[in-house]
Amino acid sequence: MNQEITLALDAMGGAQAPEMVLRGAEMALRRHPGLHFLVFGKENALLPLLARLPRLAEAVEVHHTDETVLDDDKPSVALRSGRQSSMRLAIDAVAEGLADGVVSAGNTGALMAMAKFALKTLPGIDRPAIASFFPTRRGESVMLDLGANVECDAENLVQFAVLGDAFARSVLGLVEPTVGLLNVGSEDQKGNDAVRAAGVRLRSALSPIRFYGFIEGDDIPAGTVDVVVTDGFTGNVAVKTAEGTAKLFTEFMSGAFEHSLSARIGYLFARNALGKLRMRLDPRRYNGAVFLGLRGIAVKSHGSTDALGFAHAVGVALDMKVNDFLDKIRVDLGRFEAAGAAPQPAAM
Amino acid sequence: MNQEITLALDAMGGAQAPEMVLRGAEMALRRHPGLHFLVFGKENALLPLLARLPRLAEAVEVHHTDETVLDDDKPSVALRSGRQSSMRLAIDAVAEGLADGVVSAGNTGALMAMAKFALKTLPGIDRPAIASFFPTRRGESVMLDLGANVECDAENLVQFAVLGDAFARSVLGLVEPTVGLLNVGSEDQKGNDAVRAAGVRLRSALSPIRFYGFIEGDDIPAGTVDVVVTDGFTGNVAVKTAEGTAKLFTEFMSGAFEHSLSARIGYLFARNALGKLRMRLDPRRYNGAVFLGLRGIAVKSHGSTDALGFAHAVGVALDMKVNDFLDKIRVDLGRFEAAGAAPQPAAM
Numbered sequence: 069m070n071q072e073i074t075l076a077l078d079a080m081g082g083a084q085a086p087e088m089v090l091r092g093a094e095m096a097l098r099r100h101p102g103l104h105f106l107v108f109g110k111e112n113a114l115l116p117l118l119a120r121l122p123r124l125a126e127a128v129e130v131h132h133t134d135e136t137v138l139d140d141d142k143p144s145v146a147l148r149s150g151r152q153s154s155m156r157l158a159i160d161a162v163a164e165g166l167a168d169g170v171v172s173a174g175n176t177g178a179l180m181a182m183a184k185f186a187l188k189t190l191p192g193i194d195r196p197a198i199a200s201f202f203p204t205r206r207g208e209s210v211m212l213d214l215g216a217n218v219e220c221d222a223e224n225l226v227q228f229a230v231l232g233d234a235f236a237r238s239v240l241g242l243v244e245p246t247v248g249l250l251n252v253g254s255e256d257q258k259g260n261d262a263v264r265a266a267g268v269r270l271r272s273a274l275s276p277i278r279f280y281g282f283i284e285g286d287d288i289p290a291g292t293v294d295v296v297v298t299d300g301f302t303g304n305v306a307v308k309t310a311e312g313t314a315k316l317f318t319e320f321m322s323g324a325f326e327h328s329l330s331a332r333i334g335y336l337f338a339r340n341a342l343g344k345l346r347m348r349l350d351p352r353r354y355n356g357a358v359f360l361g362l363r364g365i366a367v368k369s370h371g372s373t374d375a376l377g378f379a380h381a382v383g384v385a386l387d388m389k390v391n392d393f394l395d396k397i398r399v400d401l402g403r404f405e406a407a408g409a410a411p412q413p414a415a416m
Numbered sequence: 417m418n419q420e421i422t423l424a425l426d427a428m429g430g431a432q433a434p435e436m437v438l439r440g441a442e443m444a445l446r447r448h449p450g451l452h453f454l455v456f457g458k459e460n461a462l463l464p465l466l467a468r469l470p471r472l473a474e475a476v477e478v479h480h481t482d483e484t485v486l487d488d489d490k491p492s493v494a495l496r497s498g499r500q501s502s503m504r505l506a507i508d509a510v511a512e513g514l515a516d517g518v519v520s521a522g523n524t525g526a527l528m529a530m531a532k533f534a535l536k537t538l539p540g541i542d543r544p545a546i547a548s549f550f551p552t553r554r555g556e557s558v559m560l561d562l563g564a565n566v567e568c569d570a571e572n573l574v575q576f577a578v579l580g581d582a583f584a585r586s587v588l589g590l591v592e593p594t595v596g597l598l599n600v601g602s603e604d605q606k607g608n609d610a611v612r613a614a615g616v617r618l619r620s621a622l623s624p625i626r627f628y629g630f631i632e633g634d635d636i637p638a639g640t641v642d643v644v645v646t647d648g649f650t651g652n653v654a655v656k657t658a659e660g661t662a663k664l665f666t667e668f669m670s671g672a673f674e675h676s677l678s679a680r681i682g683y684l685f686a687r688n689a690l691g692k693l694r695m696r697l698d699p700r701r702y703n704g705a706v707f708l709g710l711r712g713i714a715v716k717s718h719g720s721t722d723a724l725g726f727a728h729a730v731g732v733a734l735d736m737k738v739n740d741f742l743d744k745i746r747v748d749l750g751r752f753e754a755a756g757a758a759p760q761p762a763a764m
Contacts, residue, residue: 142605205664215600218608252563252652257490260566260649285656289664301608302653304600305646308633309654313661316553316637320693321669327689334686341672341679349668 072102073389075382076158076167079109080136081174082371082378086110089173090117092378094124099379100386106161108133108154133157137178139371146178147185155179159186162364169365169385171356173378179368180216180359187364192401196361197228197300198368199235200307202354204291210236210245211288211296214357215304222265225249225297229270230404231360232295233277234397239387240294248283248293250302258282262299274407276400314349356381358388360397365389420450421737423730424506424515427457428484429522431720434458437521438465440726442472447727448734454509456481456502481505485526487719494526495533503527507534510712517713517733519704521726527716528564528707535712540749544709545576545648546716547583548655550702552639558584558593559636559644562705563652570613573597573645577618578752579708580643581625582745587735588642596631596641598650606630610647622755624748662697704729706736708745713737 077093079086086109097103104127107114111132118125135153137146150156155174161167163186172179176198184196199212212232217224229247236245249267251259256267259282270279280293288296288306298306321342325335335342347353351370355377359366365388369381388394425441427434434457445451452475455462459480466473483501485494498504503522509515511534520527524546532544547560560580565572577595584593597615599607604615607630618627628641636644636654646654673683683690695701699718703725707714713736717729736742 140603205667218600218606250653252566252649255488258566285653285658286660286663288657289660298653301600302650305598305633305650305654306657309636309657310633310661312634312637313658314665315634317662317665319553320697324689324693325686327692331686331689334682334684334689336682337685338673338679338682341675341682344675345668345672 071390072104073100073386074104074106074167075385076106076108076161076170077382078155078158078170078172078174079107079114080154081172081179082369082373084372084374085173086113087117088373088375088378090114090121090124091375092382093128094121095375095379096382096386097124097127099383103127103382103386105129106131106158106167108157108161109136110134131157137175139175141175141178143175143177143181146175147181150178150182156182156186159183159366162366163187168389169367171367171369171378171381171385173369173371173373173381176215176368179366183359183362183364183366187362187366189361190363190397190401192405193227193231193361195224195227196359197231198357199232199360200354200357201240202307202310203349204289206291208240209288209291209294209296210240211298211303211307212360213298213300213303214307215300216359217300219301220262220299222262222269225262225266225299226269227361229266229277229279229295229297230400231397232297234400235358235360235393236294238391238393238396239384241391242294244278245294246278246280247295247297248280248287250288250296250298250306251282251284253284254282266297276403276407311351318346352377352380354380356384358384363394365393419738420452421448421734422452422454422515423733424454424456424509424518425730426503426506426518426520426522427455427462428502429520429527429719430717430726432722433521434461435465436721436723436726438462438469438472439723440730441476442469443723443727444730444734445472445475447731451475451734453477454479454506454515456505456509457484458482479505485523487523489523489526491523491525491529494523495529498526498530504530504534507531507714510714511535516737517715519715519717519726519729519733521717521719521721521729524563524716527714531707531710531712531714535710535714537709538711538745538749540753541575541579541709543572543575544707545579546705547580547708548702548705549588550636550655550658551697552637554639556588557636557639557642557644558588559646559651559655560708561646561648561651562655563648564707565648567649568610568647570610570617573610573614573647574617575709577614577625577627577643577645578748579745580645582748583706583708583741584642586739586741586744587732589739590642592626593642594626594628595643595645596628596635598636598644598646598654599630599632601632602630614645624751624755659699666694700725700728702728704732706732711742713741
């Protein structure tokens with residue numbers, strides 16, 4: 069990393085904040101020594117922690133605020149009355165050009181509302197979406213929207229396809245990612261109106277996106293496409309169902325190894341291999357949901373994550389900056405518009 | 417089983433039909449000796465198979481037809497021109513009171529369209545739903561709709577809750593099953609209009625259903641509730657995502673045990689325990705999606721299943737009959753109506 073990059077951190081968001089935020093920032097710093105942090109939160113909680121993290125302390129600027137957004141604050145309330153909150157001040161630092169991106173493990177709805185308000189959406193984008201990557205049979209894929217928009221029309225879905233395509237190219241480093249639209253079957257007539265109409269537009273010869281077509285739920289873990297596009301209701305349910313199923317399987321496996329003396333011995337022999345698998349599938353490695361469609365980089369960490377998970381979320385924000393995501397998405401939106409399939413609200 | 421029960425089988429539906437249908441029927445017969453079958457399909461394919469299954473041959477009446485519904489037939493076309501198909505004749509046998517239920521591994525959309533047309537919906541039910549059970553941390557749960565209705569209003573969701581409740585009580589044998597509505601969060605204001613409005617009605621003190629509230633995707637494998645209610649789009653995606661994730665995990669595990677000599681030795685020791693787990697999670701054990709809301713018992717087997725899977729689907733139809741599902745659901749719909757929360761189309 070040759071650039072100097074500054075990230076704004078909401079130190080007060082997340083169940084284990086602020087300690088996991090600072091420890092996570094330190095882990096990220098060890099991996100990427102050029103990083104700087106603007107850290108927003110309560111000084112009397114942060115300074116004693118920083119005293120024990122001397123290396124991080126040198127790369128950090130603490131901005132004191134007493135206000136925090138709570139997990140059960142409504143987004144509209146947080147937006148109105150949380151202007152001095154650690155979350156909002158961190159976002160404002162990006163809006164004012166003082167930081168290259170913001171990372172928070174706080175209230176998702178509030179973070180989205182504030183980020184949308186303070187950073188604004190990109191030209192041609194009506195609504196930002198939440199995206200994340202996840203492990204598949206083939207490697208990694210991206211899915212969006214994961215919950216920002218519970219109801220989506222065809223236009224929103226087409227815009228998500230453009231956003232996901234740009235994200236996969238800049239952060240996963242794919243040259244021509246395949247994009248699939250999540251549906252209940254692969255035939256053209258399947259699904260609801262929004263999905264069918266979005267399919268028609270993405271299938272158009274003019275679209276610069278490599279559209280695979282409709283995919284089904286089992287194509288998500290199979291990695292059939294690089295980018296899975298869906299509405300925020302379905303995407304939220306799908307990603308949580310996959311996480312829950314993975315967790316259940318892990319528990320069932322652990323249970324099986326406790327089943328008998330023979331199984332316990334088997335575990336001892338297989339421990340290394342199973343440990344590697346566990347590491348590969350560690351949800352902390354996939355922590356960091358990205359708000360796409362904004363004029364700035366905003367990453368949401370899981371609220372219950374630990375320092376390692378938060379470090380990964382910081383890594384995602386860093387990757388987006390290093391790979392010039394915002395420039396790439398602007399070019400993409402231009403290509404899309406030039407191709408005559410412009411994501412314009414009035415075009416449907 | 418004291419009753420004599422007759423099931424109508426579509427012998428021509430499914431990738432491995434008709435052999436897996438007959439072999440599956442024979443397996444089911446071994447478990448439940450009182451069963452009789454009306455088998456619909458091509459005589460010249462069925463009779464040679466039955467000659468090798470003498471026990472089944474005694475319990476079977478073959479009804480010849482040359483016509484079959486193909487997997488890619490549109491439901492509307494199948495409904496119009498498939499009146500002499502093996503699928504339709506099997507359904508008609510139920511409608512005419514000659515059989516207690518029908519089982520087919522053929523085209524889902526065609527089966528639903530024909531079953532709805534020939535069997536009719538129950539009073540108070542606008543649209544039938546597809547339900548299935550699946551393994552969870554706590555045992556087994558039921559989910560519906562799995563794809564019959566890609567767009568649902570609040571009224572449909574409330575009706576699905578009543579259907580799922582009756583199914584869980586009669587087939588899973590639960591006294592007071594808990595019912596959850598799938599959403600993107602647990603708070604009252606979360607979700608789309610249909611889900612929120614259905615939540616209000618199910619939460620009403622008058623509703624006889626034990627409503628848990630909103631649940632999220634990870635609650636499905638966790639078994640938080642006995643009955644998961646959702647629209648057919650979300651339900652279809654969720655169940656396929658869970659199946660795909662389970663399959664991916666199984667592959668990853670197999671891969672891990674191939675990883676090194678030590679891991680291979682570990683597998684030998686743990687083989688028994690892992691085999692038991694595999695048996696418990698065998699998707700064939702959960703084969704048999706039920707069409708709920710009809711005036712007859714109709715079960716859809718996975719198209720790609722084998723004889724064991726088909727035997728399980730036959731078992732589901734049998735369970736519904738033995739446990740008087742149709743009587744119970746009529747009582748339930750009455751209770752619901754009496755409670756003033758009647759599932760009537762005009763009530764919203």
